[in-house]
Amino acid sequence: MPEVALLKIHNLACVRDDRVLFEHLSLSLCREQMLLVEGHNGSGKTSLLRILTGLKMADEGEIYWHETAISESDSNYYERVIYVGHHDGVKRELTCLENLRLVQAMGNPSAIDLDDALEQVNLYRYGDTPVSNLSAGQRRRLALARLVVTEADLWILDEPYTSLDKVSMVLFQTMFEMHLKQGGIIVMTSHHDIDMPAVDVQRLDLSL
Amino acid sequence: MYNGWIFHCDLFDMKRYSLTQAFLFLLKRDLTLSFRNRAEFANPLLFFILVITLFPLAIGAEPALLSRIAPGIIWVAALLAAMLSLDSIFRSDFDDGSLEQLLLSAHPMPVLVLAKVAAHWLVTGLPLLLVSPVLAVMLGMPSEAQGTLLLTILIGTPILSLIGSIGVALTVGLPKGGIILSLLILPLYVPVLIFASSAIEGAAGGLDVSAQLYMLLSFLFLAVSLSPLATASALKMSMG
Secondary structure (H helix, E strand, O other): OOOEEEEEEEEEEEEEOEEEEEEEEEEEOOOOOEEEEOOOOOOOOOHHHHHHHHOOOOEEEEEEOOOEEEEOOOOHHHHHHEEEEOOOOOOOOOHHHHHHHHHHHHHHHHHOHHHHHHHHHHOOOOOEEHHHOOOOOHHHHHHHHHHHEOOOEEEEEOOOOOOOOHHHHHHHHHHHHHHOOOOOOOEOOOOOOOOOOOOEEEEEOOOO | OHHHHHHHOOOOOOOOHHHHHHHHHHHHHHHHHHHHHHHHHHHHHHHHHHHHHHHHHHHHOOOHHOOOOOOOOHHHHHHHHHHHHHHHOOHHHHHHOOHHHHHHHOHHHHHHHHHHHHHHHHHHHHHHHHHHHHHHHOOOOOHHHHHHHHHHHHHHHHHHHHHHHHHHHHHOOOOOOOOHHHHHHHHHHHHHHHHHHHHHHHOOOOOOHHHHHHHHHHHHHHHHHHHHEEEHHHHHHOOO
């Protein structure tokens, strides 16, 4: 497969309260590549990810998806990206299944049956349980289930392993490897050690 | 209590949802949420009823005076009740991260905003329409004016929700946005208040009030067409 950069970051800068978090940041990501953003607390990891989703404006620079700036209206970027941030983005008053149906209605539904999707994230039989009755780790798994029930090329994940136990961490690591193998791209931050030898990982340390 | 039927959708064919489907889905989801948080959403209605029932007690049993100020009382109470309920349009979605997911949705945000505002009106504005005839009778409003009262509430309360959504979208990211919200929104509510109460007063006096009603209608169309755009951009700014 020819190495075509799908996602390009050009000369990106982010300033917060007169502190420069990062500047002159340029990099490009091809299919099957993962970008691991590292850095100490407050180094701008989340800001970088939110800029990548377009939720936050960059102070300088531009992001290109298929050679089109994501801010342009003819970019299909938002149909091709899934973001899982610090907040789980699930409604406590709704059941797991209702939450997943909403995720599908708002995004690009994949062909998977929702019960199978719940099984994949170890939440089988929790379908009709209101989210308020789930533990923090289970809520996190439900938030990550949006990776299963919708389709996208680019996954932007902010600390996906927060409050997950070891079994679930392995589970999602396998899922990430699968996604990359199928030609996807992942951008993520994590305080946990990422041990994925089979994967082409670019590391970006923002504390430097 | 957890009524799953609301979410079952026959149109489920694994393709991208059409915009109409996404709109209806979000509307249903917000209605389900408010149904499950009944206490919170009954609050504005209760406030509306309480304020209006307190007026006769405070002013005293003077039917002539009461019936003269009834349009003003009802509309001021409706306006305050609407302001009380505004924060709930986006607050919980902002806090739990659902709002950023909506902003990242493949569907255009103004349409999703319109769905949320429509749900908000159905839950907070429509009940006012249902109780106001009773309250109007209680205040001794002349029967000729009651039809006009209902019309103004039917046209006016959606305007309150639509304009209010812009203010909430601007202030939802601030820790104490409540006061700014009132200052921001109240001046924009005043025209609605003036035209609505003047229509009811005119109708009570036997006058033709179509001018005021058309004015309100034009406000409504303006708000429906423009406010979702403003709200969507304001939400994007609040996220940044």
